[in-house]
Amino acid sequence: xxxxxxxxxxxxxxxxxxxxxxxxxxxxxxxxxxxxxxxxxxxxxxxxxxxxxxxxxxxxxxxxxxxxxxxxxxxxxxxxxxxxxxxxxxxxxxxxxxxxxxxxxxxxxxxxxxxxxxxxxxxxxxxxxxxxxxxxx
Numbered sequence: 575x576x577x578x579x580x581x582x583x584x585x586x587x588x589x590x591x592x593x594x595x596x597x598x599x600x601x602x603x604x605x606x607x608x609x610x611x612x613x614x615x616x617x618x619x620x621x622x623x624x625x626x627x628x629x630x631x632x633x634x635x636x637x638x639x640x641x642x643x644x645x646x647x648x649x650x651x652x653x654x655x656x657x658x659x660x661x662x663x664x665x666x667x668x669x670x671x672x673x674x675x676x677x678x679x680x681x682x683x684x685x686x687x688x689x690x691x692x693x694x695x696x697x698x699x700x701x702x703x704x705x706x707x708x709x710x711x
Contacts, residue, residue, distance in 0.1 A: 577601065584609065602640075 577599040580591065584606065592612040599619045607627040615635040622642045629649040636654050642662040646669055655675045662680055667687040677697040681704045689709040 575591075575594050575596060577596065580594070580596055580599065580601075581604075583591075589608050590610040590612075591614055592610055593614065594611075595615045596611075596619060597615050597617050599616060601624055602620045602622040603624060604621075605625040606621075606629060607625060608629070609626070610630040611634050612630050613633045614631075616639055617635050617637045619636075619639045621644055622640045624641070624644045626641075626644060626646045626649055629646070631654050632650055632652045634651070634654045636651075636656045636659055638658040638660075639656070640660045641664050642660050644661070644664045646664060647667045648669075649666075650670045651674050652670055653673045654671075656671075656679055657675050658678045659676070660680045661684045662682050664681075664684045666684060666689055668689075669686075670690045671694045672690050672692045674691075674694045676691075676694050676699055678699065679696065680700045682700050683703045685705045685707075686709050687707045689706075691709065
């Protein structure tokens with residue numbers, strides 16, 4: 575699926591994009607609230623500054639995705655592959671990262687409220703200057 579096809583479908587009310595390939599999609603600054611990206615491939619995608627409320631990223635391939643400056647709330651990344659992803663200056667609230675692969679993830683300067691990192695692999699993660707509030711590690 576191309577980025578244009580995805581945006582047309584999303585804008586027409588479609589929210590379930592399970593198992594879709596959106597490799598390297600440019601979705602920066604978009605409001606994608608309520609989207610279901612279950613088992614989707616978004617590897618190398620640009621979600622910089624996106625609004626992702628009530629988003630489902632379970633089992634998704636999110637390797638090297640740029641979530642910098644994104645606002646992510648009530649989202650689920652259970653068992654997602656986030657290795658090398660960027661969350662620099664992101665605001666995350668009520669997000670589940672349990673059992674996610676997050677090695678070499680960059681969370682510098684991010685603000686995190688009520689997150690669940692239980693059983694997540696944070697090997698090599700950059701957490702410098704990140705702010706954690708009510709977060710389970």
